[in-house]
Amino acid sequence: VQLQASGGGLVQAGGSLRLSCAASGRSFSDYGMGWFRQASGKEREFVAGISWDGFRTTYVDSVKGRFTISRDNTKNAIYLQMNSLKPEDTAVYYCAAYRLARNFNFDGRSDDYAHWGQGTLVTVSS
Numbered sequence: 001v002q003l004q005a006s007g008g009g010l011v012q013a014g015g016s017l018r019l020s021c022a023a024s025g026r027s028f029s030d031y032g033m034g035w036f037r038q039a040s041g042k043e044r045e046f047v048a049g050i051s052w053d054g055f056r057t058t059y060v061d062s063v064k065g066r067f068t069i070s071r072d073n074t075k076n077a078i079y080l081q082m083n084s085l086k087p088e089d090t091a092v093y094y095c096a097a098y099r100l101a102r103n104f105n106f107d108g109r110s111d112d113y114a115h116w117g118q119g120t121l122v123t124v125s126s
Helices: none
Strands: 002-006 009-012 017-024 031-038 045-050 057-059 067-072 077-082 091-101 113-116 120-125
Touching: 002 091, 017 031, 017 091, 017 120, 031 067, 031 077, 031 113, 045 067, 045 077, 057 067
Parallel strands: 009 120
Antiparallel strands: 002 017, 017 077, 031 045, 031 091, 045 057, 067 077, 091 113, 091 120
């Protein structure tokens, strides 16, 4: 599975960005997907996840109400719409694909994910 994240950049606090992740290599519509992030000097953190059919989503508390994960199975892509960005959202954002088909958990465990993209940097200035 190959994952290619894009859309990162520099934005002022309160602004918005939309991340995209293009997937290839297996039946995209059978697998849950997610976004993680890693700030400098910190551990990787789960941000958002979406089920294979797009009907279920889950978010870390710190982004609820500001970020929205979505997917387009016709384009083999997922997205992360990030609004009301804060300096603490600054990180490298990674998209990831579930290890098992038609499996989804709401707790955002990284062990559920087996494939990772290369990351895209999001910098939010104050």
